[in-house]
Amino acid sequence: xxxxxxxxxxxxxxxxxxxxxxxxxxxxxxxxxxxxxxxxxxxxxxxxxxxxxxxxxxxxxxxxxxxxxxxxxxxxxxxxxxxxxxxxxxxxxxxxxxxxxxxxxxxxxxxxxxxxxxxxxxxxxxxxxxxxxxxxxxxxxxxxxxxxxxxxxxxxxxxxxxxxxxxxxxxxxxxxxxxxxxx
Amino acid sequence: xxxxxxxxxxxxxxxxxxxxxxxxxxxxxxxxxxxxxxxxxxxxxxxxxxxxxxxxxxxxxxxxxxxxxxxxxxxxxxxxxxxxxxxxxxxxxxxxxxxxxxxxxxxxxxxxxxxxxxxxxxxxxxxxxxxxxxxxxxxxxxxxxxxxxxxxxxxxxxxxxxxxxxxxxxxxxxxxxxxxxxx
DNA sequence: CTTTACATGTAACTCGTTACATGATTAA
DNA sequence: TTAATCATGTAACGAGTTACATGTAAAG
Numbered sequence: 001x002x003x004x005x006x007x008x009x010x011x012x013x014x015x016x017x018x019x020x021x022x023x024x025x026x027x028x029x030x031x032x033x034x035x036x037x038x039x040x041x042x043x044x045x046x047x048x049x050x051x052x053x054x055x056x057x058x059x060x061x062x063x064x065x066x067x068x069x070x071x072x073x074x075x076x077x078x079x080x081x082x083x084x085x086x087x088x089x090x091x092x093x094x095x096x097x098x099x100x101x102x103x104x105x106x107x108x109x110x111x112x113x114x115x116x117x118x119x120x121x122x123x124x125x126x127x128x129x130x131x132x133x134x135x136x137x138x139x140x141x142x143x144x145x146x147x148x149x150x151x152x153x154x155x156x157x158x159x160x161x162x163x164x165x166x167x168x169x170x171x172x173x174x175x176x177x178x179x180x181x182x183x
Numbered sequence: 184x185x186x187x188x189x190x191x192x193x194x195x196x197x198x199x200x201x202x203x204x205x206x207x208x209x210x211x212x213x214x215x216x217x218x219x220x221x222x223x224x225x226x227x228x229x230x231x232x233x234x235x236x237x238x239x240x241x242x243x244x245x246x247x248x249x250x251x252x253x254x255x256x257x258x259x260x261x262x263x264x265x266x267x268x269x270x271x272x273x274x275x276x277x278x279x280x281x282x283x284x285x286x287x288x289x290x291x292x293x294x295x296x297x298x299x300x301x302x303x304x305x306x307x308x309x310x311x312x313x314x315x316x317x318x319x320x321x322x323x324x325x326x327x328x329x330x331x332x333x334x335x336x337x338x339x340x341x342x343x344x345x346x347x348x349x350x351x352x353x354x355x356x357x358x359x360x361x362x363x364x365x366x
Numbered sequence: 367c368t369t370t371a372c373a374t375g376t377a378a379c380t381c382g383t384t385a386c387a388t389g390a391t392t393a394a
Numbered sequence: 395t396t397a398a399t400c401a402t403g404t405a406a407c408g409a410g411t412t413a414c415a416t417g418t419a420a421a422g
Contacts, residue, residue, distance in 0.1 A: 002276070002278045005278075005281065006281055009281060009284045009285060012284070012285065029284070031275075031280070032275060032277040032280035033276055033277075033281050034274045034275075034276065079285060080285070080289075080290070082282075083282050083290045083293065084290065084293055086297065087278040087279045087282065087297060088278075089301065089304055090277045090278055090279070091217045092214075092215060092217075092343075093185070093215060093216050093217065093273055094215040094216075094273045095188075095270040095271075095273055096270045096273070097214070097215035097336045097339055097340075098185060098188065098189055098192060098215055098216050098336075099265075099266050099270065099332075100332035100333065100335050100336045101192045101195070101212070101329070101332055101333050101336065102192055102195065102262060102263070102266050102332065103328055103329050103331060103333075105328065106263075107267065108328070110267055111332075114269065114270060117269070118272065121272055140357075145286055145287055145288065145291070145361060146284070146285070146286050146287060148286060149283035149286025149294075150283065150284050150286075152283050152286075152350075152353075152354050152357065153280045153281075153283045153284065155350060155354075156347075156350050156354075157280075159346045159349065159350055160275075160343065160346055160347075162346075163342045163343060163345075163346040164339075164343075166342065167338060167339050167342055170335075170338065171335050171338075171339075174323075174331065178328060178331065
């Protein structure tokens, strides 16, 4: 049930459209939560029906009109009490890692390729996070409290990425040694 | 659709029951994939219907009879070709990290507590992984190829856990400073 | 002329969780 | 006698993905 809370979280400081939210899930919010626009629009409807969000149409010229959603008083209440509920450990799933349990002579080259591809993706994410860090989060000590929280999430995302890059290098080394030795 | 492949993966070397599989998802396989027994039994039925698994009853005395599942020739084929399909990046979701975007004076103490609890859970996982590493994976160079793959997954799980412990320490430090400063 | 960005939705389906359901054996 | 381990399932619901559906404007 955390998508609803992720959306409420995104609306703490600004009113956003469904489209804006979809982008937010690709950037800063996206460090630890993602959602497709299809999921977002359905959830926005539910949250509005429950009175946790308000909506208003915004006319635009040269562009499609949009609907801006804002968090209501009840919405803030729901978000605040959610923070106090104990989060259960998020299951960690990764298809690529699962594939390594099937490592054999015929797929070792392919898996090396997939690791390289994934390494590239993680590098791009890290580049994005680094821009955020240098931008709004360059002086963490001086940030208001809420932003310090976002900073901590950003740091978690960055160090996870950095460890992954190190793992990639080790794995690629091992895979190449195996390929040469067997190949 | 990866649960089916996770199950096939677990059966590469041994025949296992649904119950055994549930345990496997809590230990070595569980590093990067988890599933409940309810999910497992349903998936076993589907895989058997598709001819990717075979099953046989095993009579036991003093214990309930069990059903052992084994991978069929078609099952191995499906697993092998799955490895060659490009894995899409697994979305990374974490409710606890999401909560940090709502950090404020009234919840800072609670979030510190949740971080401590999570730290403890991760420590326990690391302890389990360390036992595995010292056991079957103490000499990675000498492992057969498939086991080298499992070793790499294990290393990924371990370094992810270790980064997380470091992050916890940094986060707890920051949260305590804030509590003192504001409290 | 083609792609990207802007903008919002529905329908069908699959995946995953929670609750329900049962029952024997062993260790504390 | 209480909890843990062994052992297998169904039903209902909620979460998430994929496919379908439409249309304008700006940039290359």
